[in-house]
Every structure is written in C-alpha cells, then in structure tokens.
Amino acid sequence: xxxxxxxxxxxxxxxxNRKLFDEAAALGEAAAKKxxxxxxxxxxxxxxxxxIYGADRLWLARWKGESPTKLYGDADxxxxxxxxxxxxxxxxxxxxxxxxxxxxxxxxTLDYKSTDGRPFAQPLWQQLQHVVNHGTHHRSEIAxxxxxxxxxxxxxxxxxxxxxxxx
Amino acid sequence: xxxxxxxxxxxYHRWANGRLFGLAAGLGDTLMTRxxxxxxxxxxxxxxxxxLYGxxxxxxxxxKGSAAGRMQGDxxxxxxGDLxxxxxxxxxxxxxxxxxxxxxDLTRLVTFINNQGxxxxVALGPLLQHVVNHATHHRSEVAxxxxxxxxxxxDTGIATYRTxxxxxxxxP
Numbered sequence: 643x644x645x646x647x648x649x650x651x652x653x654x655x656x657x658x659n660r661k662l663f664d665e666a667a668a669l670g671e672a673a674a675k676k677x678x679x680x681x682x683x684x685x686x687x688x689x690x691x692x693x694i695y696g697a698d699r700l701w702l703a704r705w706k707g708e709s710p711t712k713l714y715g716d717a718d719x720x721x722x723x724x725x726x727x728x729x730x731x732x733x734x735x736x737x738x739x740x741x742x743x744x745x746x747x748x749x750x751t752l753d754y755k756s757t758d759g760r761p762f763a764q765p766l767w768q769q770l771q772h773v774v775n776h777g778t779h780h781r782s783e784i785a786x787x788x789x790x791x792x793x794x795x796x797x798x799x800x801x802x803x804x805x806x807x808x809x
Numbered sequence: 810x811x812x813x814x815x816x817x818x819x820x821y822h823r824w825a826n827g828r829l830f831g832l833a834a835g836l837g838d839t840l841m842t843r844x845x846x847x848x849x850x851x852x853x854x855x856x857x858x859x860x861l862y863g864x865x866x867x868x869x870x871x872x873k874g875s876a877a878g879r880m881q882g883d884x885x886x887x888x889x890g891d892l893x894x895x896x897x898x899x900x901x902x903x904x905x906x907x908x909x910x911x912x913x914d915l916t917r918l919v920t921f922i923n924n925q926g927x928x929x930x931v932a933l934g935p936l937l938q939h940v941v942n943h944a945t946h947h948r949s950e951v952a953x954x955x956x957x958x959x960x961x962x963x964d965t966g967i968a969t970y971r972t973x974x975x976x977x978x979x980x981p
Contacts, residue, residue, distance in 0.1 A: 782949035
C-alpha cells in the first residue's frame, strides 16, 4: 500500500496547492505582492508561492539525479501569472514522475547535495513525504495571509481531499 | 513497508510537536494565552495546542471504533501544565496504537461522523496521514506566532528530522 500512500499525498499536494493558488490569484497581483510582515517565512503571497515552486523544483531535479545550487524564489517571477505558467509545467513534470514510480523506486536511496554543497542520502519515499509536508507548512501561512486580506479561504484538510468523489 | 512509513511519520509528528510545545511552554502561561488575532485558526498558542490535542484525540477514538464524543479544545484545559499532562498520556496511547498496526490495518475502512454530522468512510492509512498533515498546518501557525513573541523557532521540516534526529532511519 506504500505506493498508494505516497501517490495519495501527492494528489493532495496538487489539490491543496491549486486551491490556495487560485485564492491568492483571485485577490489580484497587487494584493499578492503586498508586504504582510517580517514574521512570515516570506512576506508576500507571491513570495510564498514562489518558494513552494522553488522547493518543489529543487527536489524534483534531485530525484532525476541533479543537485541544483539555485533555489528559485520570488525574484524569479515578474507576476503571479508568470509564476503560474512555470508552476503548471512543473506540476505536469511532477505528475509524470510520481505516477511512474513503483514500490522498488520508493525504497531506493538517493544521493543529493544541498544547495550549499553538503552531501545527503535518503530513501526516495522520505524525500517525497518531505516535499508535501513542506508545502503544507507554507500553505498554512498562505491561508492565514489570505484570511488577513479577505477572510478565511476554503479548508485544505487532507481528509477533505480523500473524501472527494473519485472521477 | 507501508506500516514503517506510517510509524516514521508519527515519530516525526511527535518530534515536531515536542520541539514546538517545549519552546512554547517555556514562554509561560501569560504568553501562551495571549490573544494574537482573529486571522489564526485559534487566537492563542494554548488554544492551538489544545486543538491539536483535540484532533489527535478524536481521530484516535475513531480509529479504535470507540465513541468519539465532542472535540476538545482550549476551554478543556485550565493551564498549559494541565494540557501537557493530558497531551503526554494521549501521545503514549497514540504511539501504542501506531506501533501495534499491521499492514492489513491500513486498508481497513474507518467510518466516522465529522463535526458537522456528516458520515464518511476513509481507509485508515490515509487518515493516519491526515492527522500528521493537519498538525503540520497548525504547527506552521504556532511557528509564526512564536516568531512574533520570541523570535523564529527551530525548523520542524521532515528533511531536518531525517537528517538530524533520524539519521539511521531506513527501510528495515
């Protein structure tokens, strides 16, 4: 069942991301670039979404055998619309990767270097779990920032995703 | 292997909770009960941890098939010390449950009635993942609140957990 568990949380990841990206986009470009304070991981909605993109992109590259030194972020995107284009392409690439996995691939230990060059080795399943959990941490910040701007967004609880009617 | 995946996820859950609860409790009851605004899921650090307790507790009851009752929250705990004592007991009970799981348990459908009265059935494996994900959402809020009152807390990411605490972690 391990493959279902991992592919399940990735289905959730894309679902949660899209819900909150759409919420942020509906506020408009100006609101997405508004500085909401130094106590957030990143001060703007655009910066937060750009960081999720950057982390997801970095990890996907590692899974494909590369160790990029650049972490993409806010400054790499002129607008939320610009980020969305890159986001959609990355998500398609992630979907192809995650759906191609088998149980053996999950157990395989993957070597990678952090952006500052330190070597690490972890089984792929752990890295796949990390990226979704990382996304949830920042989605929570996005939800609170959207709440500050226009009121609480729709919930993105994992159990709600699993309750979605299967198409 | 899937049962190991779940057990490791719960080891992470306990580690991240312990890290933030320890830090927050060290601030004292006054800061833990300070109202930090309506844009948070719960306005105080104590309320946030009480909600994590309530959610973890109600789900454990559902998994065990016992009457879940009402979801506990801030008002059920007089102090942070009171919450911590109950938290430790719940964590031990949750750990015993998770440690006792077999592969076949993860596909078992759990039928439950949510707080809005709607009945659903979801397999135990995804529900176990839900509870940790739910906590990560609120731990993120706790981290931001801690940043506001005492400075940024240490990282509680899974990658940090794996590369520091659980270095030896691997598939058996």
